[in-house]
Amino acid sequence: MAVELEAGAVDLSALSDTDLIGRVSEGDAGALEILYERYNRIVYSFALRIVGDPQIAEELLQEVFFRTWQQGKAFRENRGAFVTWLLSITHNMAIDEVRKRRRRPQKADSAEPELVLAGVADTSQDVEGEVWLSSLRATIEKAMLQLPAAQREAIELAYFQGLTQREISERLGEPLGTIKTRMRLGIQKLREQLGDTLGDLFTRTEVEEA
């Protein structure tokens, strides 16, 4: 919901993601800046997790938001939340990068949950956003940890390292059918656990309003 200021200007920070991306598609760089402030960390973190190189992750971060700037009109609200769209672009670009370079991500990332926020030099004032993100992360992490290790491994190799199920089968020396089953059962269990807990992925604004 837009908040009209006295001078007739709009308080962009009060707008929903959908309103902001609408403005971005009309060439409003200020709206893009708000979206950047909201999501630069999750986009960067996600890219870093996949490519394992901070410099490349930053380049991807810039490219993702530059594409958002150029192709904001491609976003359709009825297809899902803006953040889902943004992270989908991030995933595609990061996996493309990984497949091009076939470089493995660094391992400092996923081993210890307590490090999740420890290494963050967070200068942001967006405390609510950080709480939301850390809570979401903890919930999903807990669900992942409840999966059998083999299922979790198959999911992570595919999603974060960009391997196809055939490549995973070759790498692990397991039959293709086994890999398919692991992925299917793993995602099915995640769905059962997260579906009730999280429901639909929602936008930050909706969370803050709730």
Add this chain to the structure above:
Amino acid sequence: MSGISVVRPQTQDGFLYQPPEWLLDCSFVEENASALALGALDSDEIARINSHVSWCPNCARHVHEIRKTVGYLPFLSSAAVPSASAKSQLFDRIKLGQQQAPLVVETSGRSLTIPSSQSLFDLENSKPATSVTSNGGNRTRRINWAVFAAPLAAVPLVVALAIVGGWALRTQDQLDDRRTQAQVLQSENADLSAKVNMLSNSLGPSSSFDFEAADSGFGGNAGGSFVPLVNDHWANLTVWNLPTTSRAYKVLVETESGQLQQVGEFNVDETGRGQVMLELASPVDHYKSVHVQPVKLAENAIPNNSIDDGDVLWTDLNSSLDSNGGGTEANANAN
């Protein structure tokens, strides 16, 4: 996968329309939906699933649910903060793009910025200079070779820059081509995603409307099925036994004001069978009826006060939507 029953078109004489094998490929989708959402399928497998879900609402919804679950995974990434320069570089790039297209060549994810060459040469200093010295009464003109040295030394640099520049421009052209191709693919993907998402939103049992041959004399034993899909803005039309005297047919919907609007066109095969996915400007319940007409008849013979003239098939939409809230079949005779 439950909830929506797929309407399997059946002719009046009991002939069961048998779609191609890939349309019935639910088990393949069930088996591979997770790999699809995780990005672990090959392109041919992705195409196979996309083809199927564009037709099968059950599987479309299943894929959507799986994608939704996979959509949580990015949040597993440990929090990290990019440098402040990332933001400033991004917005500098945007500003530059607003002023003029930046001369930037992307190479494997890296950016190579070609600096302006203007500063490389100081125009004033590059002028061939001479110095005049006085030697008694003879004025000797001595060339200051040092003045030429800088521009001469710059020649290889200029050549090198020209070569690099040419290479960069060619690379830029190639990248532009690839970017264009990628955008086309992205657009196609977006369309497919839209279909999947919209199809998957069609919760609850699907409504279907069976056609009957109109009394226009064209229909014979033709039949058909009109299945509203997601948000009632999409519908799948399947017809069979249409007269093959015309291979091209139009689909028209009747608005509340009685006007006909064409919403699609399709061809039938040699048995008179055809199928088309229709996008409607308004929800299905905003229309009164659906009409299938041969193209030539539809173009020439649709009087405003007799919309059924030229119909091969038609079905009444209003009579059933309210009665059962879906899953109903409405049959009506023309005229």
